[in-house]
Amino acid sequence: MPELRAGGRQWSIAPGSNLLDALNSAGLSVPYSCRAGSCHACLVRCVDGEPLDALPEALDAGKREQGWRLSCQCRVVDDLRVEIFDPLHDGLPASVSGCDWVSPSVLRLRLAPERPLRYRAGQHLVLWTPTGVARPYSLASLPGEDAFLEFHIDCRRPGAFVDVARTLKSGDQLRLGELSGGALHYDPDWQDRPLWLLASGTGLGPLWGLLREALRQDHNGPIRLIHLAQEDNEHYLKAALSDLASQHENLQVELITAQAFHSTLSSLRLTSRQTLALVCGSPASVEAYAKRLYIAGLPRSQLLADVFLERR
Template identity: 70%
Template sequence: MPELRVGERSWSVAPGSNLLDALNGNGVAVPYSCRAGSCHACLVQCVQGLPADSRPDALSADQRREGWRLACQCQVIEDLQVHAFDPLTDGRPAVVEALDWLSDSVLRLRLVPQQPLRYRAGQHLVLWAGSVARPYSLASLPQEDRFLEFHLDCRLPGAFSDAARRLRIGDPLRLGELRGGALHYDPDWQARPLWLLAAGTGLAPLFGILREALRQDHQGAIRVIHLAHDAAQHYLAKPLQALAAQRDNLSVELWTTTEAPAALAQLRLVSRQTLALVCGSSASVDAFSKRLFLAGLPRNQLLADVFLGHA
């Protein structure tokens, strides 16, 4: 049977055991959220030996060369020595600069990292509050904001959202892995129609991308659609409308779930050159995507990012 070693501890595991389960089941606390290879909270480094990896595409080539793997996607097939990601030594320190409730369920968290972080609008970052880690999309703009901004959906109880409710100005947090994500802004798109469609806090990365497009003086028409449960949950309505008042090529539409079916049915493309960026829950991304494809949007002109529920 393969031997699994972490620090000074070692124990035998059944061949083919899931690495995340083998670690957590033996007292090595490795956080996780999605168990699908998307959130990257369960990052571990293989010091000796390698597991079987069902998602080799989930990490960069540099990370894989350094031995990093997503524990939830790996099976133990040989003796393996693992270093679990330690936010105190492997993470980057940051402090809470601001906490604001943008609606009764969306908490805006602004962090200032001890050292500047290089990132692009639309990327994700793993946040650590103590031993709890969750990935969140960046809503800030690197060229303009000195802080990192996140929009946390706190409707339902969860380990990280519960911890976030207890945060105070000046509290320390640790920053984990920065991820690319599917969403970004390409300067080559400048003359093309750009649609940004979001549900809930899926608006966070698209807000950063919108500001990046405006910063680069996007010339094509920009259409922003935000789908929320009700009017009170359009948590960025005022800043979006303020931007639209300044730019003739920007329009903002605020949909509620009761209005969505009829509004979706009315979606029409004004140009086959349209690019669509979609973000939200799996159901909302599917609904937006299906309607866009029916309207004639080529599949390679849609970029989508699905938000997974956070525990």
């Protein structure tokens, strides 16, 4: 049986075991979100041995040469020693500059990092609590415009990170971990194409940043944003989106609740085969959005999706 070494420990595991599961089952805190190789939250560095990597193309050559691997995509077939992220040693300190409730269940967290962080709209960032709880969250802020890093945290259910987030106040300290690509981005070459932004819940967060990025780059094509919430009072960016729509004639905003979701989906019609769709939210909503768009004729290569998996 292969021997796995990490965090000063060594233990035997079944051949072919998933590396992420093996590490977390042993009590080592390796964050993850998508488990599909897109969020890059589960990076570990292989220092001795090589796992079987199902998605080597997900990382650039430079990172792979340094030994970095996406643990969710790796299986342990031989003895392996890995290093996991140490927030106290490797993390970037950040202080809470703002923490407020923008709806009954959504907490808006704003952080001021100790030094500037270069990122692009739509990326993910791993947040670490002082007690070592780590979760990846999508950035809702816009680089170059916002003087803070902003995150929209779904607090409907209790959880290890959520329970800490509820108690945060200005001046409290967190650590920032790995910045990763994520599936969502805005490409300036899209400027004249119809752009659909489809979100559920706090999936609106990264699309809020990407919408402002598109408008900053003078997107000329029509932009349609749909936000699905369970209740009307959970449309937490209603006022801000209304202000943007009043300033940009090419922006259409639709705020719907669960009762209207299926009727809204059935009414979706493509006006152009050049349409691009960015979709973000719960697995069920992303699947429903994607299925309807494919039925409507959207090519699969023109849909980018980011799925938020729930973790307690």
